[in-house]
Amino acid sequence: MRYVIFAAAAGAVVAAAIYAVSFSGRAPVSAQDFVNLQQGSRLQAGFRRAHAKGFCISGEFQSSGALAAYSSAQVLQSGSYPFIGRISIAGNNPSAPDLKAPVRSLALTILPDSPQQWRTAMNTPPVLAVATPEKFYQQLLAIQNSTVPEFFAAHPEAQNFINWRNSYQPSQSFATERYHSINAFYLINAQGQQQAVRWAALPLTDDVGQITDAEATDALQQEFLSRLQQGPVRFDLQFTLATANDNPADATIPWPDTNPQLIAGTIVIEQASLQDAGACNAINFDPLVLPAGFAPSDDPILRARAAAYAESHRRRAREVLMQQVTGGANE
Numbered sequence: 001m002r003y004v005i006f007a008a009a010a011g012a013v014v015a016a017a018i019y020a021v022s023f024s025g026r027a028p029v030s031a032q033d034f035v036n037l038q039q040g041s042r043l044q045a046g047f048r049r050a051h052a053k054g055f056c057i058s059g060e061f062q063s064s065g066a067l068a069a070y071s072s073a074q075v076l077q078s079g080s081y082p083f084i085g086r087i088s089i090a091g092n093n094p095s096a097p098d099l100k101a102p103v104r105s106l107a108l109t110i111l112p113d114s115p116q117q118w119r120t121a122m123n124t125p126p127v128l129a130v131a132t133p134e135k136f137y138q139q140l141l142a143i144q145n146s147t148v149p150e151f152f153a154a155h156p157e158a159q160n161f162i163n164w165r166n167s168y169q170p171s172q173s174f175a176t177e178r179y180h181s182i183n184a185f186y187l188i189n190a191q192g193q194q195q196a197v198r199w200a201a202l203p204l205t206d207d208v209g210q211i212t213d214a215e216a217t218d219a220l221q222q223e224f225l226s227r228l229q230q231g232p233v234r235f236d237l238q239f240t241l242a243t244a245n246d247n248p249a250d251a252t253i254p255w256p257d258t259n260p261q262l263i264a265g266t267i268v269i270e271q272a273s274l275q276d277a278g279a280c281n282a283i284n285f286d287p288l289v290l291p292a293g294f295a296p297s298d299d300p301i302l303r304a305r306a307a308a309y310a311e312s313h314r315r316r317a318r319e320v321l322m323q324q325v326t327g328g329a330n331e
């Protein structure tokens, strides 16, 4: 497995050290706690501890400039910007069957070679079941212990997530899903004004796709790769603006459809490659790697994510390095 340790990872490790001790709430949970739980008892050396199965994509983000008045970020000024991305499914198993995954994901780093780069990792649900890292940890425990109904019964704030889950119909293609930032962020313009936002990638194709072998572990990956041979796959990147009624720190509550919505541009996916040979594998899609013109909201889940991703990245980078140095002899 080829691997490059990105300089940005060092910053993320610092973030892990800072945020692991600063979670708010009753029982603090560290990045190590999260990653220990997520990796489970069967270690998959060299792989992400969550969203272990995926593949790399690349292409360009064609920015409309519609958000330029809200943010000084280069990616939101009109123009075309390259990206490296990753499409994945949730879970810690790098060979899990695509069609059984409860969550599908799209991660991007736009302008990857620039200090103006923007990283985002988006999932299919539009909201979370719970609003704090501690409760998220308890939810992961409930999933592992098969006690999710009891967990949801004790957490009425999960109702919006449950409603989404009950109405969600998984599609036949990664190209026809909607992927959400879930957590909110701020855009900041040249005058220093802030606007809370969420965003979502919305599919631009009517072609629902066809799974040729539903038993295949890689059914969705195969569908996407053959679709890409016919031409690029496109998504609109839609930003929803918060109003005074919305709480950017609480990812359990959907924002009304009546909020202003602007299309920031189009994500044009042009190429894909297997992850162990692809440029995305070494990237930690930390949601707090933000360019000037973006800032995190006060949502505590965001800090927990940054810390946990850094810990997962640290572990997998070390494992890959050890495999290279020792040929796996010390693993």
Ligand code: HEM
Binding pocket: 034, 035, 038, 047, 048, 049, 050, 051, 054, 086, 087, 088, 105, 106, 107, 121, 122, 123, 128, 133, 136, 180, 181, 182, 183, 283, 284, 285, 301, 304, 305, 308, 309, 310, 312, 313, 316
């Ligand atoms: C406290 C809550 C969360 C924790 C602890 C967590 C943990 C993790 C970890 C450890 C990884 C692997 C990182 C790596 O090794 O590169 C990961 C990947 C990922 N997470 Fe989360 N996550 C959380 C919430 C979320 C949310 C809310 C979203 C969606 C908005 C999300 C989307 C993703 C995606 C898309 C990836 C894969 C990125 C890639 O392709 O590399 N996660 N998560």
